[in-house]
Amino acid sequence: MPAVSVDDITVLPRIPAPDPTVARHRSVVSLTTAPSGVEGDGFPVRRAFAGAYLEDLDPFIHLDQMGEVEYAPGEAKGTPWHPHRGFETVTYMLDGVFEHSDSNGGGGVITNGDTQWMTAGAGILHIERPPDWLVAHGGLFHGFQLWVNLPRAQKLAAPRYQDIRAGEVALATSPDGGALVRVIAGEVAGHRGPGTTHTPITLVHATLAAGARLALPWRADFNALVYALAGHGSVGTELRPARMGQLAVLGPGNTLTVSADPVQESRSPTFDVLLLGGRPIREPIAWAGPFVMNTREEVAAAFEDYRAGRLGTIPAVHGAPTTIQEAPGADGR
Numbered sequence: 571m572p573a574v575s576v577d578d579i580t581v582l583p584r585i586p587a588p589d590p591t592v593a594r595h596r597s598v599v600s601l602t603t604a605p606s607g608v609e610g611d612g613f614p615v616r617r618a619f620a621g622a623y624l625e626d627l628d629p630f631i632h633l634d635q636m637g638e639v640e641y642a643p644g645e646a647k648g649t650p651w652h653p654h655r656g657f658e659t660v661t662y663m664l665d666g667v668f669e670h671s672d673s674n675g676g677g678g679v680i681t682n683g684d685t686q687w688m689t690a691g692a693g694i695l696h697i698e699r700p701p702d703w704l705v706a707h708g709g710l711f712h713g714f715q716l717w718v719n720l721p722r723a724q725k726l727a728a729p730r731y732q733d734i735r736a737g738e739v740a741l742a743t744s745p746d747g748g749a750l751v752r753v754i755a756g757e758v759a760g761h762r763g764p765g766t767t768h769t770p771i772t773l774v775h776a777t778l779a780a781g782a783r784l785a786l787p788w789r790a791d792f793n794a795l796v797y798a799l800a801g802h803g804s805v806g807t808e809l810r811p812a813r814m815g816q817l818a819v820l821g822p823g824n825t826l827t828v829s830a831d832p833v834q835e836s837r838s839p840t841f842d843v844l845l846l847g848g849r850p851i852r853e854p855i856a857w858a859g860p861f862v863m864n865t866r867e868e869v870a871a872a873f874e875d876y877r878a879g880r881l882g883t884i885p886a887v888h889g890a891p892t893t894i895q896e897a898p899g900a901d902g903r
């Protein structure tokens with residue numbers, strides 16, 4: 571799991587231990603296990619948010635862990651061209667390569683530790699897939715895609731695309747150097763990540779060595795979610811066990827704590843977690859397939875606009891697929 575790593579973690583700035591006189595530790599209110607699914611043209615995912623309450627996740631609406639999978643030659647898959655409206659996607663690669671193109675002229679290639687942000691806003695068509703050489707040769711593929719909701723006033727914002735390179739992510743460590751903290755978006759203890767979303771969020775990928783403990787200040791007005799990407803450990807000061815593929819929703823407080831078990835499996839020697847926080851939007855959610863709006867009528871209008879070609883057209887790119895798939899159904903993306 572390379573993402574961004576450092577040769578000598580001890581040279582990184584240290585996030586001080588929370589002041590016990592003001593720290594209010596967030597405890598675990600629910601722990602759910604992500605079921606496996608299949609996305610796009612058939613790549614394996616874990617549905618990280620399945621089983622959790624949407625109001626606890628707000629402003630996040632969907633999280634897929636993509637892989638981890640070792641593709642055989644010819645096996646790697648992506649998505650067909652498909653539409654979105656009403657939210658933003660954040661795609662982060664830990665291993666492997668993903669290509670993106672959209673109808674707004676955005677696009678790029680992301681790999682180990684890179685992040686791609688796409689504001690669908692008023693509407694966009696896009697395609698996400700491994701590059702041809704990865705399909706031909708096979709190889710490791712591991713990442714995640716997060717959906718961040720937009721408030722009513724910004725659902726029809728102009729589409730936007732940002733590529734964030736691995737080297738732009740803010741790095742820090744815990745007082746004893748046992749945890750590598752990558753701040754991708756938002757701010758933690760004065761360390762600010764490069765990602766910008768319309769809805770304020772904090773997004774951290776932390777790697778804890780076996781036996782390490784990480785306590786971070788966490789904005790009290792944000793929610794707090796911990797998703798275990800690899801390894802096993804515990805969440806909260808009550809040490810609620812969590813392992814790869816599990817999501818912990820935390821309650822109120824201003825401090826978030828994660829601990830790695832002292833013994834990890836050799837295939838994943840570290841406890842890797844995504845830490846997610848955002849300011850809840852508290853608006854009604856009407857969601858069908860690739861559209862996340864406030865009302866059913868707005869979702870119906872999105873499907874109608876898509877059919878009429880008003881969400882954009884597929885750009886003429888040599889070698890790109892030229893057929894639009896059927897509009898995805900309720901479980902489509």
Ligand code: MN
Pocket residue numbers: 652654696903
């Ligand atoms: Mn998509």
